[in-house]
Amino acid sequence: MLSAAFFARASPIVARDLIGVGLLVDGVGGAIVEVEAYALDDPASHSFNGPTPRNAAMFGPPGRAYVYRSYGVHWCLNFVCSEASAVLIRAIEPLYGLDVMAERRGRSDPRLLCSGPGRLCQALGITRAHDGLPLDQPPFELEAAEGAPALAVGPRIGITKAAEVPWRFGLAGSRFLSRPMPNRPMG
DNA sequence: GAGGCGATTGGCT
DNA sequence: GCCAATCGCCTCG
Numbered sequence: 001m002l003s004a005a006f007f008a009r010a011s012p013i014v015a016r017d018l019i020g021v022g023l024l025v026d027g028v029g030g031a032i033v034e035v036e037a038y039a040l041d042d043p044a045s046h047s048f049n050g051p052t053p054r055n056a057a058m059f060g061p062p063g064r065a066y067v068y069r070s071y072g073v074h075w076c077l078n079f080v081c082s083e084a085s086a087v088l089i090r091a092i093e094p095l096y097g098l099d100v101m102a103e104r105r106g107r108s109d110p111r112l113l114c115s116g117p118g119r120l121c122q123a124l125g126i127t128r129a130h131d132g133l134p135l136d137q138p139p140f141e142l143e144a145a146e147g148a149p150a151l152a153v154g155p156r157i158g159i160t161k162a163a164e165v166p167w168r169f170g171l172a173g174s175r176f177l178s179r180p181m182p183n184r185p186m187g
Numbered sequence: 188g189a190g191g192c193g194a195t196t197g198g199c200t
Numbered sequence: 201g202c203c204a205a206t207c208g209c210c211t212c213g
């Protein structure tokens with residue numbers, strides 16, 4: 001289990017260290033292979049314009065979940081870090097509870113279960129009910145990465161502001177990324 | 188109180 | 201590759 005201090009750091013640092021970390025929700029999950037960092041002074045961040053009802057969790061203590069609805073349809077999971085920064089979990093490699101994930105997703109292709117922020121929330125059963133919950137208590141379970149994963153770095157996906165900032169981190173060569181990483185490391 | 192928009196996804200051309 | 205779906209949140213009047 002990751003210590004509380006793990007999240008009490010700037011989100012780009014935490015994001016880098018999250019690659020390879022095990023993420024389980026009620027025993028269903030896998031290894032994190034893709035994340036993005038968002039910071040307080042970052043125009044692309046939900047916290048950029050100050051506290052609101054939606055982003056309240058981002059202004060709370062580090063080490064909690066920040067869950068928001070995207071495009072009125074999907075849920076997206078973030079880990080809150082220091083100074084109202086957060087890490088968006090974009091993709092995991094599904095390892096535990098594949099049958100449950102397939103049922104929730106309505107498809108069984110492993111690459112379509114958890115590759116994308118909306119998909120992984122659906123597969124893991126994450127909703128608004130998880131917003132603000134501590135990450136070191138059930139239903140969450142986080143396990144430290146084994147060894148030193150090969151990292152790839154690139155610009156964040158799907159945003160219009162600060163689109164050039166290289167705060168997307170991925171496991172190099174993973175088949176479970178939501179989209180390929182740039183060939184050359186950046187940043 | 189109304190209007191516009193988004194850290195996405197899936198289906199169709 | 202393009203585009204609709206869908207709605208809570210935020211901004212402005």
